[in-house]
Amino acid sequence: MSRTALVTGATSGIGLEVARLLAAKGYRVLGTSRNPDTVAADRRIPGVEYLALDLADRDSVARCAEAAGAVDIVVNNAGESQSGPLEELPAEAVDRLFQTNVFGAVQLTQRLLPGMRARGYGRVVMVGSMLASFPLAYRGSYVAAKAALKGFASAARQELSPFGVWVSTVEPGSIATGIGERRTSYVADGSVYRRDFDTMIERLDANERSGIPPRRVAEVIVSAIEADKPREFYAVGSNAPVVFLLKRLLPVEFVSTAIARRHGLTR
Numbered sequence: 001m002s003r004t005a006l007v008t009g010a011t012s013g014i015g016l017e018v019a020r021l022l023a024a025k026g027y028r029v030l031g032t033s034r035n036p037d038t039v040a041a042d043r044r045i046p047g048v049e050y051l052a053l054d055l056a057d058r059d060s061v062a063r064c065a066e067a068a069g070a071v072d073i074v075v076n077n078a079g080e081s082q083s084g085p086l087e088e089l090p091a092e093a094v095d096r097l098f099q100t101n102v103f104g105a106v107q108l109t110q111r112l113l114p115g116m117r118a119r120g121y122g123r124v125v126m127v128g129s130m131l132a133s134f135p136l137a138y139r140g141s142y143v144a145a146k147a148a149l150k151g152f153a154s155a156a157r158q159e160l161s162p163f164g165v166w167v168s169t170v171e172p173g174s175i176a177t178g179i180g181e182r183r184t185s186y187v188a189d190g191s192v193y194r195r196d197f198d199t200m201i202e203r204l205d206a207n208e209r210s211g212i213p214p215r216r217v218a219e220v221i222v223s224a225i226e227a228d229k230p231r232e233f234y235a236v237g238s239n240a241p242v243v244f245l246l247k248r249l250l251p252v253e254f255v256s257t258a259i260a261r262r263h264g265l266t267r
């Protein structure tokens, strides 16, 4: 009996590769898009069923869960990338980011959990970001949203694992998906932060362009799904093993300074 996997944001980057890999392995895959009827032919994977989902819209989340029916595996991958100095981030932008990257994923998962728990099997993967573990200037809203998602995941994992439902967070580093071109940006023209902001974005984009391919992240996500007892936390890209080891060994301020310097900021 093949398992059903719901992959949010299955039309690009990491989600596209997760959907491709799961479909190739024989899973029944439901992939989401805000516009499922207009998914380009080269992004449409044979066998994948496409559902509409806009995480920024609660009603859309409810309709997607309803349309999906019984789901064994959910990969909460879809997300918005956002940047801007704390002082200048519009409240509506922060609200939308948290609805999309945190509350939408949580609301979708809440609707799928009763079925997983009743069937005694479930896998929930939250796609976070290494930025949640290594905060970076002008990415505060994104950093905070990904940290919030990880918090939900780690707490829910303790609630759900006795029922055979395992919740994991996967934190990608820099991944070459082109996400930087879609990043929303909020900084005023005459902003006092403008020069540092532009420097940081330039470095960030360069890091993303030279990042690892999304397929590598998809392989980690699928290995988490297929583990008997998936781990609480995975990180992939940006030399994650070395970087996390250093984080454990070094004072927090040292690490923060190193992250800032890597993005052209002197602190």
Ligand SMILES: NC(=O)c1ccc[n+]([C@@H]2O[C@H](COP(=O)([O-])OP(=O)(O)OC[C@H]3O[C@@H](n4cnc5c(N)ncnc54)[C@H](OP(=O)(O)O)[C@@H]3O)[C@@H](O)[C@H]2O)c1
Binding pocket: 008, 009, 010, 011, 012, 013, 014, 015, 032, 033, 034, 035, 053, 054, 055, 056, 077, 078, 079, 080, 081, 100, 127, 128, 129, 130, 171, 172, 173, 174, 175, 176, 177, 178, 179, 182, 208, 211, 214
């Ligand atoms: N790339 C990186 O370097 C990197 C690093 C760390 C973490 N991540 C995280 O990994 C995940 C995937 O990133 P990616 O680089 O693969 O991004 P991507 O290429 O931009 O793909 C994002 C996907 O999310 C969907 N999406 C966007 N806004 C949505 C919304 N409001 N509601 C529902 N779906 C929405 C898009 O689908 P439609 O446009 O078809 O709706 C698309 O399929 C994100 O959560 C991102 O934060 C990425």
